[in-house]
Amino acid sequence: MKVRAVVGLQWGDEGKGKVVDHYAASADFVVRCQGGANAGHTVWVDGRKMVGHLLPSGAFHPDPICVIGAGVVLDLESLCEEIDALNAVGLEVEKRLRVSRLAHLVLPYHKILDRGRDRLPSMGLPIGTTGRGIGPAYSDKMRRVGLRVGDLDRGESVVRSLLQARLEEMAPVMERQGMEYPDLEATLDLLLSLGNRLQPCFVDTGHLIREAIRTGRRVLFEGAQGTLLDIDHGTYPFVTSSTSSALGLGPGSGVPSRSIEHILGVVKAYATRVGEGPFPTEEKGAHGESLREKGKEFGATTGRPRRCGWLDLPALGYSVALNGIDALALTKIDVLGGQEGLKICVGYEDMSGNEIPFTPESHVLEEVIPIYEEMVGWPEQEVGSSELPEGALRYIERIESFVGVPVVFVGTGPDRNHSVLRHGGL
Numbered sequence: 185m186k187v188r189a190v191v192g193l194q195w196g197d198e199g200k201g202k203v204v205d206h207y208a209a210s211a212d213f214v215v216r217c218q219g220g221a222n223a224g225h226t227v228w229v230d231g232r233k234m235v236g237h238l239l240p241s242g243a244f245h246p247d248p249i250c251v252i253g254a255g256v257v258l259d260l261e262s263l264c265e266e267i268d269a270l271n272a273v274g275l276e277v278e279k280r281l282r283v284s285r286l287a288h289l290v291l292p293y294h295k296i297l298d299r300g301r302d303r304l305p306s307m308g309l310p311i312g313t314t315g316r317g318i319g320p321a322y323s324d325k326m327r328r329v330g331l332r333v334g335d336l337d338r339g340e341s342v343v344r345s346l347l348q349a350r351l352e353e354m355a356p357v358m359e360r361q362g363m364e365y366p367d368l369e370a371t372l373d374l375l376l377s378l379g380n381r382l383q384p385c386f387v388d389t390g391h392l393i394r395e396a397i398r399t400g401r402r403v404l405f406e407g408a409q410g411t412l413l414d415i416d417h418g419t420y421p422f423v424t425s426s427t428s429s430a431l432g433l434g435p436g437s438g439v440p441s442r443s444i445e446h447i448l449g450v451v452k453a454y455a456t457r458v459g460e461g462p463f464p465t466e467e468k469g470a471h472g473e474s475l476r477e478k479g480k481e482f483g484a485t486t487g488r489p490r491r492c493g494w495l496d497l498p499a500l501g502y503s504v505a506l507n508g509i510d511a512l513a514l515t516k517i518d519v520l521g522g523q524e525g526l527k528i529c530v531g532y533e534d535m536s537g538n539e540i541p542f543t544p545e546s547h548v549l550e551e552v553i554p555i556y557e558e559m560v561g562w563p564e565q566e567v568g569s570s571e572l573p574e575g576a577l578r579y580i581e582r583i584e585s586f587v588g589v590p591v592v593f594v595g596t597g598p599d600r601n602h603s604v605l606r607h608g609g610l
């Protein structure tokens with residue numbers, strides 16, 4: 185198969201980076217379709233930790249063309265920092281980077297509005313965003329007032345007037361938030377200089393990828409965040425502002441969705457969530473703490489401790505169906521080795537004991553009571569082990585039988601090579 189996708193099936197942080205990295209080794213193109221610098225893809229290469237935010241994980245290999253599609257919101261400053269960090273370790277990416285001219289820009293005022301958001305009572309419940317300007321940038325896009333990458337070619341006076349209009353509109357909001365707002369000239373200078381540096385990367389990426397597919401090149405689409413953070417199908421309003429399920433890959437890259445031949449879903453062996461929102465299987469006590477410590481569950485983007493809990497099969501079944509998942513990659517099974525009181529959620533009930541199905545509606549999901557199966561645990565294995573203990577196999581088979589999709593890849597440690605392949609592998 186030449187055209188594949190990898191998406192997250194929970195609330196992000198499933199370990200997609202490692203799986204994408206595996207496929208990227210043999211891909212010609214690796215494509216990001218949505219989200220922005222809110223993402224944090226961690227890949228361990230020869231014991232060295234590499235974190236990407238905007239660049240597709242293909243950047244960690246020397247050859248694939250790395251594409252940032254039209255559906256991404258682009259923070260040029262963050263992108264340049266990432267490129268420079270990779271350069272410093274000998275991975276040259278700028279020459280093989282292609283950025284859509286249609287992608288919207290995340291500007292300094294978006295980040296300020298985002299960080300001030302939860303201070304305004306009129307904004308409703310706090311979300312706990314990453315503060316990377318994602319919501320405000322997508323808001324401008326949908327209101328049809330955003331600046332796009334291609335606008336940077338239109339000359340300084342056009343960019344100045346577009347920017348000025350936005351700053352004038354948003355200055356009173358930033359004032360109400362008690363935030364200091366950025367200077368027009370400083371923002372303009374920054375934007376034009378970064379735009380100038382990256383100018384050779386700005387192209388029609390939709391055409392590029394369609395041609396790549398037409399001519400039989402290997403193309404890998406890389407999802408960011410996870411299905412349950414999807415703006416439409418996730419646990420709204422505790423979601424990100426883009427289509428983070430596989431449904432967003434076509435629109436975010438400019439290819440017909442049916443050209444994607446295989447969709448791999450990534451699921452962590454337990455569940456985590458950063459920020460606010462419903463989490464039926466959350467463990468607030470010792471079990472949660474032990475998963476967090478052992479799984480090193482701290483955000484790659486913000487460093488925040490992640491909320492931790494048991495694997496939620498009804499939620500996973502929903503994500504598998506919504507995305508049309510062909511196969512699963514199960515990550516971090518090693519973290520469950522030696523875990524006391526191992527459980528897996530196989531249904532929900534209400535206060536009266538009536539079984540209820542999974543729903544992404546947050547106010548309903550907040551109230552459900554998980555139904556658990558106790559699982560037989562297994563002793564802690566050596567990190568990166570190439571054998572799966574009996575208990576782990578039973579755990580994996582329970583997942584497969586519940587969601588009806590094979591687990592083809594099992595992560596047993598953080599490094600690139602720490603994995604066991606099943607059913608013929610990836």
Ligand code: IMP
Nearest residue numbers: 196197222223224313314423424458459
């Ligand atoms: P935003 O995407 O920064 O607007 O944040 C909205 C919600 O999505 C918050 O709960 C974030 O913690 C969460 N979120 C955004 N990006 C990621 C990610 O890459 N991994 C996990 N959670 C994320």
